[in-house]
Every structure is written in structure tokens, then in C-alpha cells.
Amino acid sequence: MPEVDAAKIRALNDHARRSFTGCRVVITQGVQAMSDVPSILDLVRWFDAFTPDNDPYGEHDFGSFSYAGETVFWKWDYxxxxxxxxxxxxxxxTVTTRVLTIMLADEY
Structure with a gap:
């Protein structure tokens, strides 16, 4: 198994999340039913509140925020x-398909 290169993973994750290119994006039914999906997508794109508590491996592979009274999660799978x-x-x-899932916390 190759050694994990967190800096490369972080760069790939950030690029894909900000541009929604080089990945697949999945939106759950709960998010899709919300009134302003484009705003939620923008909040995912520009999320930068990474801390050692929510990003312990430095890969920028998960985030959460509040929107319209709901907690929204996004996460990467490889x-x-x-x-x-x-x-x-x-x-x-070249060997990875990134899948970004955007969901309500209660759908996790």
C-alpha cells in the first residue's frame, strides 16, 4: 500500500470541490429538497473552516455548516x-474517482 501523501490529496480535493471537475458530485434527496441548492453548492465550494478537530489528517475531506436551520455535511470518498x-x-x-457527497446531517 502506498504511503499517504496528505498534501497531494488535499490539493486534489480542494481543486475538485471548488470547481466540481475531476470528480462526481452526489446530492442527497434532503439537500435537493431545500429551497436554494445553488447557495448550498457555493458554501461547499468555498468552505475553508478546516481545523485540527475537523481535519485531523489535513486532507480537506469533510466539512459541515449550517444552512436554513439544517446542518449540511459534505465528504469525499475515493x-x-x-x-x-x-x-x-x-x-x-489517474487511479482514483473522487465522489463528493453533499447531505443533511440527519441523512448520514
Missing amino acids: YDVDLTMHSPDPSDA
């Missing part, structure tokens, strides 16, 4: 390019 199992190396974009 799959191989066929989406059949975990990625063998999340720091290598």
Missing part, C-alpha cells in the same frame, strides 16, 4: 476508476 472498490492511492488522480 474509488478506483471502475467504481468497484476503494482507490489504491487517493493521491493519484
Whole structure:
């Protein structure tokens, strides 16, 4: 198993999250039912409240915020390019499909 390169993973995660390119984005039914999905997507894109408590590995792979009285979570999962199992190396974009899931906390 390759050694984890948190800086590369963080850079790939941040780029994909800010641009919604190089990844798949999944929005749950709860988020989709909210009145202003574009604003929620913008809050995910520009999230920067990372701390050692919510980002202990420095990969920028999870975030949460409040919107319209709801707690919204977003998180990364890393799959191989066929989406059949975990990625063998999340720091290598050539062998990884990033999936960003945006959900309400109560859907987790």
C-alpha cells in the first residue's frame, strides 16, 4: 500500500470541490429538497473552516455548516476508476474517482 501523501490529496480535493471537475458530485434527496441548492453548492465550494478537530489528517475531506436551520455535511470518498472498490492511492488522480457527497446531517 502506498504511503499517504496528505498534501497531494488535499490539493486534489480542494481543486475538485471548488470547481466540481475531476470528480462526481452526489446530492442527497434532503439537500435537493431545500429551497436554494445553488447557495448550498457555493458554501461547499468555498468552505475553508478546516481545523485540527475537523481535519485531523489535513486532507480537506469533510466539512459541515449550517444552512436554513439544517446542518449540511459534505465528504469525499475515493474509488478506483471502475467504481468497484476503494482507490489504491487517493493521491493519484489517474487511479482514483473522487465522489463528493453533499447531505443533511440527519441523512448520514
